[in-house]
Amino acid sequence: MNAPNPNIGASRPPIRQLDETIVNRIAAGEVVERPASAVKELVENALDAGARRVEVVVAEGGKRLIRVTDDGCGIAPADLPLALARHATSKIDGSDLLDIRSFGFRGEALASLGAVGRLSVTSRAEGAAEAARIAVTGGSLGAVMPAALSRGTVVELRDLFFATPARLKFLRSDRAETQAIGDVVKRLAMAVPGVGITLRDVSGGGEGRVSFRADAETGDFFDALRGRLARILGTEFTENAIAIDAEREGLRLTGFAALPTYSRGAAVAQFLFVNGRPVRDKLLVGALRAAYMDFLSRDRHPAAALFLTCDPERVDVNVHPAKAEVRFREPGLARGLIVSGLRHALAEAGHRASSTVAGATLGAFRTESAGPRHYQMDRPSPGALRHAHAAQAPVFETPGFAETAAPAARFEPTPEAAPAQDLPLGAARAQLHENYIVAQTRDGIVLVDQHAAHERLVYERLKRQAAETGIAAQALLIPQIVELSEQDCARLLAVADDLGRLGLTLEPFGGSAIAVRETPALLGEVDAAKLIADILDEISDLGESTTLGARIDAVLSRVACHGSVRSGRQMRAEEMNALLREMEATPHSGQCNHGRPTFVELKLADIERLFGRR
Template identity: 70%
Template sequence: MNQHAPNMRPVIRQLDEATANRIAAGEVVERPASAVKELVENALDAGASRIEIAIEDGGKRLIRVSDDGCGMTPDDLPLALSRHATSKIDGSDLLAINSFGFRGEALPSLGAVGRLRITSRADGAEGAEITVTAGKIGPTRPAAANRGTVVELRDLFFATPARLKFMRSDRAETQAVADTVRKLAMAEPWVGFALTADGREIFRADAEQGELFGALQARLARVMGRDFIDNTIAMDAERDGLTLTGFAALPTYSRGAAVAQHLYVNGRPVRDKLLTGALRAGYMDVLASGRHPAAVLFLTCDPQLVDVNVHPAKAEVRFRDPSAARGLLVSALRHGLANAGHRASSTVGNATLAAFQPETPAAMAPRNYQMDYARPSAGAIRSSIAAQSPDTAPLPSFDAGFAETPSARFEEITPGPTDAPLGAARAQLHENYIVAQTQDGMVLIDQHAAHERLVYERLKTQAADKGIARQALLIPEIVELSEADAARILSIADELADLGLVIEPFGAGAIAVQEAPAMLDRLNAAALIRDILDDLADQGSSDRLRARIDAVLSSMACHGSVRSGRRMSAEEMNALLREMERTPRSGQCNHGRPTWVKLKLSDIERLFGRKD
């Protein structure tokens, strides 16, 4: 028996407009941050050059969004509060969408669950205001107003008090609003934003000047921080009518969670599994386990190639050709990271400097360094000591040199190319760390990690040139699947064959694994096939087999690289540095860890008190 079926036939009723509006509002306005998003997007669609947002109690008591856009006339205001009334589209083509809003639901939804007041003035028209409370629209009244619009929303969800129980603390809601404003501000560098919470300004970004990359770089430095920009690669690629721009961080500038990933489609911030999966694939073999890339990327295309009318919140999109969008993102990221060569993030060097910092003295008295005093000459020191103790043995000469020890080896090295990016090798420490001198500082290299990446890249190149060696199975492995899964996995059979896995149909709902990559010993083909199918269902593509092959190549590289504890000659060390400068992704090892750190001479001098 169907437990949802009532004992009596239910009566079908037409819901009143107020109830219908409150139900619809639940899809559009989930929390105060959702309301702020809708109102700021409306301001952007109105051509605003400056947008000011003010909230109180996390947006639950007050949300006010003011802009200097085109404004509305008194006749426009009642229409703006009617559901499905919009100036963004005419309804003839739901794919020809060039604006943020187009559904005509935001303002009616806000008015259905709160107390809404709109004050606006358009060029050549009088200012006017209109109010709506719990869905009841008041009359339009004259009002003093500058060009633009001010939307004031008070007591959000007072008309649906049950919804207030699901709100988080004021602090959490304020943070969500701030994150929303920052995300929108990153996509609009020529628009100024200001956010005030409970009378205190918590975010401000003035309008930037200049061309796209310059303005975007300045805006991202303000929103994401200077460190992000200093450790990113500029992206600019195009394929099949799609354009990708933005900035992607170096692998060594990774994060512990996916909190610094911002993806936009035609300027709209989106959450899309296809794009986030492509972002992971682009960094597939350069990130340590559990680390996540940082990136701000903008995918632009003809509106006809993407459907943004998937959900009322407009945070999800569907591409007409998903593989083209994914392929562009993956290839652009891998190409950009390869062109970055040996670069490693500057934060690694900063962390190294922090490790060198002396402990703060208990007493905060000013420190006097040795160079602050007049220093006697070495001869004067010797004469003084001899005068005090005639029987003292002669002091050793200061230029007697260093004795070689097991932990550090210094030798006379012919001056190398200190003007090279990684400088010239000067010493080897603990038989694993190479010290190199550059024109403006020094570089410390992990010889095993660096050589491991070099060997790994060489093996990948050889595998790509000669193909993945395959081995025919003595007895083909039959994998039972549903007919839909069998069709799905067979649709990528050619791609799997390029990676050494050959599959063929074996009746309805089954496939036969005929050949497997020779380097994958003891392969559980059935488990691998099902994992690939999971990826296809979740992301529309799978890099699982490539990742397995790369893991084997990485292991081979690890065993075939220079081991820790091996002493290297000056020529070997310099040869390693030069090859690192030529090799893509050499700034991090196969496991995503940095292979070198750089310390500037000015920073080193500051450690010793030579500079303020």
Template identity: 65%
Template sequence: MNAESPKIEPALPVIRQLDAAAQNRIAAGEVVERPASAIKELVENSLDAGATRIEIAYADGGKRLIRVSDDGHGIPADALPLALSRHATSKLDGTDFSNILTFGFRGEALPSLGAVGRLTLTSRARGAAEAASLTVRGEATGSVRPAALARGTVVELEGLFSATPARLKFLRSDRAEAQAINDTVRRLAMAAPETAILLQDVSDPAAPRQILRLDAEPGDLFEGLGRRLGAIIGAEFPENALAIDSTREGLRLTGYAALPTYSRGAAVAQYLFVNGRPVRDRLLLGALRAAYMDVLSRDRHPVAALFLDVPPDLVDVNVHPAKAEVRFRDPGLVRGLVVGALKQALAGAGHRGATTTGIGMLGAFRPETDQPSAPYRPAWSGAQAPARPAPGTAALFTRALWSGRVEELPAEPEDAPDPETRPEPLDLPLGVARAQIHENYVVAQTGDGMVIVDQHAAHERLVYERLKAQRAASGVPGQMLLIPEVVELDEAATARLLDAAEDLAALGLALEPFGGNAVCLRETPAILGEVDGRALLADIADALAEGTAAGGLEARIDAILSRMACHGSVRSGRRMSAQEMNALLREMEATPLSGQCNHGRPTYVELKLHDIERLFGRR
């Protein structure tokens, strides 16, 4: 019998210290994901250096060349080798990591870039007699040499990832990488309106192509920021946005948030900054969405550029290698500030709607202004909003509109002025009703143009706001049905309605089980007038399903009220008298958020007289 072969044990893995080159490449992989992230690190260094002008150039999507030049304070010649070593920085002394006031503080950007390409650093420190230059590639570092440079610093990176070819294969096309660079530079530029920025594609050195040119924007916070945002997001953004400036317990939120009618089909225009640093923070994005929940449908997304200033010890900016995420010490405080500030601004906008319906409004209908700074502030704030109409004929007709029924006008007093000589309130924001067309659109004349109102969308918002006010005050009053209505729905819908019966009762909707999949509807909100019970309950059941997915009792109740408002509104196809139309206009002027319906669509469009004249070639 042959003896069994001895069992060979695998060799134990050997723990070894990686060499400096491997360490730098690993660090580079965390900091430099693509050309855009390299440019981000370099531009942030320039901003930290106090630059007033930054020039960025790239070739082949940043794969062949990246160059960032600035006029900042520069680096002394004897400090260049240290600047290219890992964990060397002038922005942190290493004793207090809770007081970070700069963009870069790890000292990894320059050595990481040198580890994955050929990096040349040229700088002239403020007050130095001449500039100096140093080149590094991997572990090979050259010597410091004199150079020609008037001021500031130039960082040039050639052959990104040439030292790590595997990483190069995972980069996208030149066009895609160039677009990422463009987006990164635009976000950084938003937070620095006082800095001039030039972005160029120098793939063809003989014919460099200017991608972005932004002049320094002087002025106060909102003037300079408004012009910078208009240049980056689009001139129509500040025209259709609300200035935000709110503080709470040491935190401050500033910036611009667009009107709900100026929304997008995707969350592609949401720019958030913490202490000047662009971030993609889930808490802030969620708060932004929550603030617009009551004025936008679920398939629309708000547009905003918001800047949150937080004491350094209340935020950790070091939780992500690329510093794209942050962690707040008190997330509830931050969320409350964002949601509260935006909701207050939206309510203060009153009936104001966008001058463009999203991006689709005809260019000929977009108002112009002779003063560039005028559009960058709201036309009026909540404190300046038109007062609610005084008791009178318009208010009496408003009651008729709320119920959806036409009531007879009371007789006018004998001493009332002759209607032919009575002055017309053309100076009111929404003017005077002149006609109703297609039984759905109210045409009104203003002092300097005209307004076209979607009667159903407008009244839907008014009913919704009235329902919310009643709920907040003492509950929505109901009206007993003379004959209760039995409604049969599917099993799931019936179950949702019965589970929410107690909440619905507080909203003026009384129902009870009637056996099987049927419910008996005994009471409906008085404000709605006569409604189709089955259609109303089916819509509310859908709202309950959506509210369960979205979460939050308040959101669920608001969704229910929104569905109710739709059923109690002036319907399309209903003819309205002049008094009714004017009552609708006056109530819109006095109601917050009436510039858009419950789904974020505009309730009216305003055309200035000069817009109309342009359509007919008079201008």
């Protein structure tokens, strides 16, 4: 028998209206999770006040002190008590909760901070004769007093959570909390490149240490943002990122996205903004991931800083207490814009690979010695490669090229349009270890991984064929029978129609066996059993939640691997040059299907530095 409920029959406690101080502390628990949350709210208020300079000062991870100083419009003395009241704000009038055009709007931040810490606000409104100050401690509001301040506002928060000491036990170390504050400041700095922002740590006393500083950037949006991102993410990111500017049905996507070869091991370089507000939204993160799905392996993550702007009424920013998540009226439109906008921009990048690849290569070539180095390696300049129309270099016999009777790779020569070494990937000069092509350009050399490059080229051809006319199939003289488990057989036959459009025709052959009757003609002779095994692995890895288009592309990627030039395949001069020309004319050929570079370019100047000639 179930135990009786001891509350049945007992008198119920009366319903009470909570004390205002308790209400504020509950609200603080939602809005102010940690010191970084307080910094976010205060900096957003400064930006909404039109500040052009903001300074953030913290001590002991923000637990002992957070001070935010700005040069914004300020607050009139008569409005200071109201500014510390709950649900009091100058940013909305309450008539339309979707028409939000500011960072903050709830009117809870200052009241919440005053409920759990010792808060003071000193401000001088534009045109006011003098400044004024008000303080609140643990929810107890003081009187407005005269103060000295030339302009703007200074908000000082001391002893955060002193009124709710249990919350202090859940905070992390000073170092971890300081790092979280830095992350918040940097995200907000990305959102407003025209505003100068400084973060100073005074834990050790005195003037402290400036841990972050970004002066106001000038120029148009892209110039200013590029400068700000270089300051925050480093010049390596901006050198290897492409500008994004796409629009669809009133939604606009701008910002910078890195080349696939500049990927990261974790999603630590993904910054997303909606109408200027930093967000961590699953829909947008998923769309970013989907846009790069064609170019990165599953253990690599893209790097990007993207800004999505639209009419405020098309997005609800009021679905999360800390405004970290949003809800779009048309989520499919927002997701589609990100995916298509990024893929289009990446395609326009052509065969370009990140400059970090060349930098790593130069590092590998350096001569290690016990003594100090006497010269400095410069990073190759970005954008050194230019896109060119496909052009075939003349066929020539050069010592070092292998002669072989192996079947020729599937490259079609095209008429000569320019000397090969003047083209972006140059003229083939040698093949090393039967896998790497060495080409000479006008001002350097290029090393190409023949298997990785051809794999990408075959994949792009398969995608074009699949989209345009479907992939041509070649019938096997004798169907190949592949034995599978019952589960694998069922999974494969469930997508047989999709595979048929890709040129792979399967039929049940009794029990758990299947018969492969046709394979994609583009691949030539393939090992059908191995191809089937790889396709099953891909279906299993992707899972059922992946869209059909993504699953088809993933299968095509596996199929392309079976039709590409293998490592160890000796190539003739004309084949290697044809491969280079096709790479120049094919989008995304700078990386293989897994996001690895297909070629490395070394400038002659950098090679000369390796030998001490410069």
